Every structure is written in C-alpha cells, then in structure tokens.
Amino acid sequence: MSERVAIVGGGVIGCAVARELAPDYDVEVFEKGQLASEASALAAGEITMLSSYEDEPAVGWHAVDFFREYDGTGEFSYTELPSIGLVTPDREDEKRRYASRVAADDLPVRYLEREEASEAYPTFDFSDHAGVIEHGVSGFVDPYTFAITLHHDARDDGATFHTDTAVHDLLVEDGEVTGLETEDGRAEADHVVCAAGWRTREFLLEYTPIPVRPYRTQCIVLEPETPLPDGFPMGWYPGEHVYFRPEHNGDFLIGGWSFAEENPEGASGQADAEFRNHVAELVPTFLEGFEEAGYVDGWAGVDGATPDTRPILDAPADAPDGLVVATGFNGRGVMTAPVAATAVRSLLTGEDAPFSLDTFAIDRFDTRSDDFEFISISAGN
Structure with a gap:
C-alpha cells in the first residue's frame, strides 16, 4: 500500500504538488472552495523566475524548463517573451553594472541604450528613461488553465480532490501527523502538505509558527x-x-x-x-x-508574504514529523509551482532536488513572527 499524503489547499501549488506525488503516493487534496478559485485564478500569470532567482539560477532554470516542456499539455500554453525594466537616468550607472554582473553569470540579461530600446520596442516612449534592462527569458500563462491542467494530470494518476471541504485541524499523535480533521470527518494520512496560502499561519499556529502575513x-x-x-x-x-x-x-x-x-x-x-x-x-x-x-x-x-519575499518550502524541525509547509509565495505561486512540487517531493522522499533548498528553509528567519514590514516585489529590479 502506498503512503498517504493529504494536501491542504487546492490552488496552483496544491495541484502541482499533487501531480508530482500522485504516481508514487496515495494523494488526497482538500480545498474549502473550488480548485484555483482564489489567489491562483487572480494571478497575472507571469513567469519571471530567472530574474527572481538570479542568485540561485538552478531554481529559475528548473521552472523555465518545466514550462517549456509543459507547453501544449491539454489546453495549457506558455507564451515566452522578453521582459524589460525601465531605467531612470539616476539609476543608469547602477543598472549598467547590474546587467554586466548578471550577464557574466551566463544569465540572458543585457542593458539597452535608449535608442536601442526604442528600436526594439517602438510602442514605448523612452524619452524620460536612460534605457532598459532586458531579460531575454520570461513569459506568461493563463493561471487557471495551468492549475486545472495540473489537476487533470494528478487525477489521471490517481489523486483524489475534495472541493467544498473545509479542513478544521491537523491530527497529531506522539509528535507525528496522522491526518486531517475535515468537515466531512477524519482523513488519515502519513504526510500532510500545507499549501493554504496566507491561511497557513493560523492553521498551523498550534504546531509551528509560520512567518507569513x-x-x-x-x-x-x-x-x-x-x-x-x-x-x-x-x-x-x-x-x-x-x-x-x-x-x-x-x-x-x-x-x-x-x-x-x-x-x-x-x-x-x-x-x-x-x-x-x-x-x-x-x-x-x-x-x-x-x-x-x-x-x-x-x-x-x-x-x-514572507519577510524576504521568498516562499517557505520546508519540513520545520519543530513541527510534527510528516508535515511539509509550502506557503508564502508573494504573488509568484504560479511561476514557482514546478519548483515547489519538486521541493516537496525531495522533502518527503529524501531525494536530492536539482537545486538548493536552503533558500526556502524556514530557519533562514531569525523570528517566526508575522509582525514584519511587507515588501512589495511588483517594482522589479
């Protein structure tokens, strides 16, 4: 009999984790509403992982490779486009150095002078700007279609999805998770993955504080x-x-x-x-x-959100054995879903992930408080 995994949350992260685990585990997903009906469906669907993880390029490339390969699966499509950041004159020198440094690490980034940028992107008026930073590898998806395609794959591999099913509590015995208490009763499990977005902190507060707001x-x-x-x-x-x-x-x-x-x-x-x-x-x-x-x-x-704008993908040492947390995506849940799925699998199986999990570990924070200053990441680099 396969080990049982219960996933709290049927957004894009829960669906991606279910797809990753379903071939090898008995997976059940519990969603209080409909699948991908909250933050996932309302996302912009941008895929900018290379610019988001310049210090951890293996993370960014893992996501890019997934989206390129997954393009054309069912109704899902990935549209690859460059992305640009407008550079004001007062930041020109800083951004030139930035582009040189990142390009030296073999990432597809370059600085375009105002004239070059105008020629490349004639719809723009760059008269108030010194130029642009161009990231050559990025793109976008329809978030809902992506989540539902992941759901279909997981379901085809045997995962069960329970919608309109609220989860009331984590079940723990002798320091180990044993399942979930749902509005429909107990759901036994050997492992629980909490992918409940901003609700994760309240749900797990009795067992382990999570710095998410x-x-x-x-x-x-x-x-x-x-x-x-x-x-x-x-x-x-x-x-x-x-x-x-x-x-x-x-x-x-x-x-x-x-x-x-x-x-x-x-x-x-x-x-x-x-x-x-x-x-x-x-x-x-x-x-x-x-x-x-x-x-x-x-x-x-x-x-x-987390204090440093990166998600928590970890099995906290102070948490009950068998609990994995996947939360705090700071608006990057759609683009990070393939990375989260691979990280959760690594945490459950002990297999090496193709990237370091250190950047996602909860012990990178000095405190687990949710009383931290919110940092908006929409302004880009």
Whole structure:
C-alpha cells in the first residue's frame, strides 16, 4: 500500500504538488472552495523566475524548463517573451553594472541604450528613461488553465480532490501527523502538505509558527487604441509598483499596487479607484496609444508574504514529523509551482532536488513572527 499524503489547499501549488506525488503516493487534496478559485485564478500569470532567482539560477532554470516542456499539455500554453525594466537616468550607472554582473553569470540579461530600446520596442516612449534592462527569458500563462491542467494530470494518476471541504485541524499523535480533521470527518494520512496560502499561519499556529502575513494586490486590463503588436514585451516600471504584460488578443494587463491586508477575509475583490487612476495617469507616459485606452476589467486578490519575499518550502524541525509547509509565495505561486512540487517531493522522499533548498528553509528567519514590514516585489529590479 502506498503512503498517504493529504494536501491542504487546492490552488496552483496544491495541484502541482499533487501531480508530482500522485504516481508514487496515495494523494488526497482538500480545498474549502473550488480548485484555483482564489489567489491562483487572480494571478497575472507571469513567469519571471530567472530574474527572481538570479542568485540561485538552478531554481529559475528548473521552472523555465518545466514550462517549456509543459507547453501544449491539454489546453495549457506558455507564451515566452522578453521582459524589460525601465531605467531612470539616476539609476543608469547602477543598472549598467547590474546587467554586466548578471550577464557574466551566463544569465540572458543585457542593458539597452535608449535608442536601442526604442528600436526594439517602438510602442514605448523612452524619452524620460536612460534605457532598459532586458531579460531575454520570461513569459506568461493563463493561471487557471495551468492549475486545472495540473489537476487533470494528478487525477489521471490517481489523486483524489475534495472541493467544498473545509479542513478544521491537523491530527497529531506522539509528535507525528496522522491526518486531517475535515468537515466531512477524519482523513488519515502519513504526510500532510500545507499549501493554504496566507491561511497557513493560523492553521498551523498550534504546531509551528509560520512567518507569513496576507497582502492584497491588483490587476487591470486595458484595451489600447490599437491592439498591442507581436513581440510586445512584459515588464515593470520601477518606483511605480507596477508590472505589465500583453494579452493574446492585444489588450494590456497591468498589475501591482500591493499592500499588507489586515482584513483578508473581507478584502474587496475589485480594483481600487486609486489604482485605476494611477494606471490611467502612468501608462500614457511610457506607452503610445493609451491616451484613450478602454477599461476592460479589474480585480484584486489576497496572497501570503514572507519577510524576504521568498516562499517557505520546508519540513520545520519543530513541527510534527510528516508535515511539509509550502506557503508564502508573494504573488509568484504560479511561476514557482514546478519548483515547489519538486521541493516537496525531495522533502518527503529524501531525494536530492536539482537545486538548493536552503533558500526556502524556514530557519533562514531569525523570528517566526508575522509582525514584519511587507515588501512589495511588483517594482522589479
């Protein structure tokens, strides 16, 4: 009989972990609502792992290789595009040094002068900028399609998914997890993976404190006067706390404006008027054809943040044996899902992961408190 693994949370992380483990374990996933119905479905779907893990390139390449290989699975697709960060004149020297340093580590990064950038990306107005940092390997996916495709794969390999099933407690005997207490009764398990987003801290507080706090972020989709051209990049505007990417139909998605959220259960799911106004004023300053852009849609979601903006993927030493934590993705859950799945498998089996797990270990923090300053990562490098 296979060992039993219970996963708390049916978002993109829970689905990715289930897919990774289902061939070798008896996997059950418990989701209080519908699969990928909260932060996962509301994500922008950007894949910028190489720029997010420049100090740990094996992590970034592991994710990139997965998305390239997974492209075309079912209805899932991965659209690869470069991403750019606008460079203001006061940061030109700093960003030139940055590009040289990163490129020396064989990462696909370069600095483009204003003239080069204008030629490469003619839709942009770089008159107020010295140039751009260009990351050559990045892309985007539809988050919901990605999560559901992972779910289908896991289900086909025997995983069972319980939706509309709240989990009330972790079951522990003699220092070892034995399963979960759900609204439908006990679910026996040899291992429990907690992938419950910002709710992880409260769920596990009796057993092990997790330094995660909720924050709220937003997205808006605009319809430009002319559809965005092929080759339009992804990117971010440092200092304005926004990132952006094209949609397949030529529309423009812009997100960010992230702040700590003290009332996550009651947080609005709509984009704020302040954010809409910020976008309306900002976008025409660096993009042509947006003076009369139409408003298509807007939304907001709540995710979990850690003190250093990187997730926790670990089996904490002070936690009951058999517990693995996968939380605190700081808005990068979609892009980090393949890494999280591989890390959880390594933690359960003892197999070596193809990257270091140290950057995800919970003991990197001096304190487990959730009273830390929230750091927005939407501004990019």
